[in-house]
Amino acid sequence: MNTPDPDTTTTGPVPASEEAQREVVDLCAELIRFDTSNPISNERACANWVVARLAEAGIDSELIESAPGRASVIARIEGADRERGALMVHGHLDVVPADASEWQVPPFSGEIRDGYLWGRGAIDMKDTVAVMLATARHFARTGTRPSRDLVLAFLADEEAGGKFGGHWLVEHRPELFDGVTEAIGEGGGFSFAIDDTRRLYPIENAQRGMAWMELTATGRAGHGSSPNDENAVTDLAESLTRIGRHTFPVRLIEPVRALLAEAARLYGVEFDEDDIEGSLARLGPVSDFMQVVLRNSANPTMFQAGYQTNVIPGRATARVDGRFLPGHEQELIDTIDALLLPSVSREWVNHDLAMETTFDGALVDAMCDAVRAEDPDGHPVPYCNPGGTDAKAFTHLGIRCFGFKGLKLPHDLNYGRLFHGVDERVPLEGLRFGVRVMTRLWQSA
Known part of the structure; x- marks a missing residue:
């Protein structure tokens, strides 16, 4: 990234702008319209688009192909305290296939209906990719620095185990993650209703x-x-x-x-x-x-x-x-x-491998504080993900990994059934909530 001008860099916490909260919806819709079904398609066109959206904000990035069409994007943003270990934020660009005949809307339309954005990848996980992009662009526009260096990783092939994505990068390009000590990705940070007013926010630490x-x-x-x-x-x-x-x-x-x-x-x-x-x-x-x-x-x-x-x-x-x-x-x-x-x-x-880390430290405190600041009735808790994510690859580098996306959901939405399911969709307010949470987190983690 082109480092913000020190004379214009904001020193205090900067809230998520209205512009960032608006554009996250558009960014997510555009991402959904790229058919990155794994293994039917590939990520190259979508990765090119990610590079372009980062470049618009003055953020340099590198596109890496592990095989023809199997593309990931890595960007590094300088933080205020460069002596600290870097934080990686990662998300994947590929999605599982969808049978259009089973859906109420075309699965790659990015259609907005009834307060939701519909389409394959809406929650797994182009919503988080859109939040990453919107937050990074907001930081660049406002001259806001994260508390420490950030590595943004937009990855290929997670849905098939990461052979052409996270695992390939760890094996062939480990220098991209030099200095990274902790990471957040998919697998946690979504709300789970206890009753009409209170919510758990499981944060994956296993x-x-x-x-x-x-x-x-x-x-x-x-x-x-x-x-x-x-x-x-x-x-x-x-x-x-x-x-x-x-x-x-x-x-x-x-x-x-x-x-x-x-x-x-x-x-x-x-x-x-x-x-x-x-x-x-x-x-x-x-x-x-x-x-x-x-x-x-x-x-x-x-x-x-x-x-x-x-x-x-x-x-x-x-x-x-x-x-x-x-x-x-x-x-x-x-x-x-x-x-x-x-x-x-x-x-x-x-x-x-299976993974487990303790639920403590400055990053855990920052994730919990960011959730509570945006949802005072939210209760962050540790969580074991029953499946697997790209975090498995990064654990091999000694990086401490968590799952955290910052997504507040309606009480009547069955989040689990939408993963790889029919009529996958994400609430628009959930996307905006994610930008607000991530903006807080990047400045405090």
Whole structure:
């Protein structure tokens, strides 16, 4: 970035301008109109547009292609205290595909309707990318410096694991992140209604690990009319049924315990760690929200075998999506291996770490303060993300990662169902709220 003129740089906290709160909606709509479906399309055109929007405000950036069309953008903004470690703010440009026949509006139209901006990526995560752009442009226009150096990362390929995005950059261009000690990205900072007036804001400080695996059953090929006690299809199907019907034990990690305890306090009910299921039953909608991070999980998702009805194949394969809590990876592996029949082998398709960091320090305080300043009825809490994000890549560089976007949602909106779902949309006021929160955070973090 071209450093703001010291003579015009504002020294006190600068609130988000009306212009920034207006333009975040337009920026998000334009982002949605780029079809960056992964793996159908790519990010190059959208990345070019991001570079242009930053350049309009005098912010220098670099566009990096990891493969033809697979483009990420990195920009660095100088902060007031250059002795401190830099803060990275990251978001991804790709989205999952959408079937237009299922939607009320064309999924890449960026249409505004009923107080929402509709389209694929509206909450995952072109909303956050738009907030990043609007806030950066606001800082440049007003000469406002962040409290420390900022690295803005607009990334490719997150929806497919980051092979051409975050992980590629960490492996091939780690110098782009020199001096970065902490990062915020997707996975937290959205509101969750406790009642009509109070909201939790889960801030991600943990993620379950990823253990995608391919299972292969080897048997004896033969005619479909003949008995066969070495049928690869049967053995694999039985193994998958065992996995799919297995319930892993509850493992209460600290971020989950802290969130449940705070929810119980707000509801005015008892939280008993020795009776998790009973405690959850007293926590209303929080129960459904938190079930997925109470334990490891493994779900069969794909099955492939055979080529003709009257031929028993000698081989069958399947995919399983395994996820493990921090500290409980070996439990997942040992359990899966015990559930497999002897004729079934396992190999990794995508295997990545679980993450957990403590919920303390200046950055955590700044995120909590920014939320409370804009929503006095908001209650920030630690949170374990059941899935995975680009933060996994940056953790390999020793960067302390959090999930925080600053998004206030209507009480009746089921946020979780919109991820990768039909009629994905983001409230316009939620986008404006995000700019206000991020403007505060960048000046205080």
